[in-house]
Amino acid sequence: MPELPEVETVVRELRPRLTGRRIASVRVSRLALRRPWRPAWGRRLLGRRVEAVGRRGKWIVASLTGGDRLVIHLGMTGRLRIWPAGTPAEPHTHLVLALGDGSRELRFRDVRRFGSVTLFANATELEGFFRSSALGPEPFDVDPTYWRRRLATANRCLKAVLLDQRVVAGVGNIYADEALFEARLHPGRMGRTLRSAEAERLRCAVSTVLARAIARRGSTIRDYLGGSGKAGDYQREFRVYGRSGLACPRCAQQVRRLRLSGRSTHFCPRCQPASRSAPTRV
C-alpha cells in the first residue's frame, strides 16, 4: 500500500509524538508478519527511549537509546499510529508499544501481514541490511548521471524500472504511473530507448510527483491513514492511476489500463505515446 509519500507522512506525524518517549511495555500478536519477530526484541525494547524517527525508502526507522533501530515496513495494509491507551485495538493489531506513563500507545496494524517489524542492534547493522538488498538512492537525491546510466542499461520497461527499489527507493504502483504521466512517457517503453532529455524528464517527474503527494499527506485508497489517523488527500489529484476509461486531464483522451510487470498500469495513450519498442497489446 503505502509508498514513499504515505510513509513520509506517517514519519512526520509520529515524530513529535514519539521522540523522547520511553517504551514502557511491549505486546505482540501471535500471527507472523513477513519477517519473524524474535522474543528477545521485546525485552530489548523495554525502557528504551525514542531518539529520532526517520525514513529510508518505504522503511520507517525509529532510533532508540542504546543504538537500537526499530524498523517497520507497512507492506500493503500496514498502519502505524498513536492511540490513547484503553481504546479498543483494531482487528489485526500486531504490535503495541506503551509509551511514557502508559497513557498512549503506538500500535501497528496490518490486515494482510505483508508488513514487518524488525529490530537492528545499531546503525551499522541497519546499513548492512539496506546494502544487502541494494536499496537505491532517495528519489529527491538521484544523481542525473547515475539515473541516465541505470536507464541506458535497463532492458525492461519503465514501469518495471520505477518499481525496482534498487534503482530508486520509495516508488510504488501509484506514483510510478503518475510520474510516467508527468514525464509523458509510455510505461511500456524500454528503459534503454530513452534519450537523455527523456531520462532527465523522468527523474524530475518522479521527484515532483512525490513532493506533491507529500504536500497532500499521501493518498488514501482504502487502508492508508497517517500517524495521527488522518487520511491522505492526493488520491483526488490522480491524473491516471485508477482512472481507466475516464478522460485524461490534459487531452481528454480516455485513460487506458494494462498489466505491466505484473501490476495494473494506467496511462494516457495520447499524452504517453508508445514508441516502436513499447508493447501495444493489453
Added chain:
DNA sequence: ATAGGCGCCTGCTGGC
C-alpha cells in the same frame, strides 16, 4: 539480466 508466475494474506466488489 529479465519476464512472468506464484505465494504470502485478508477483505471488498461486481457479475452471475
Added chain:
DNA sequence: TGCCAGCAGGCGCCTA
C-alpha cells in the same frame, strides 16, 4: 441472497 473470480499502495522466490 449467495458464490466466485478478480482486485488491491509490496516484495521475494522460482523457473525459463
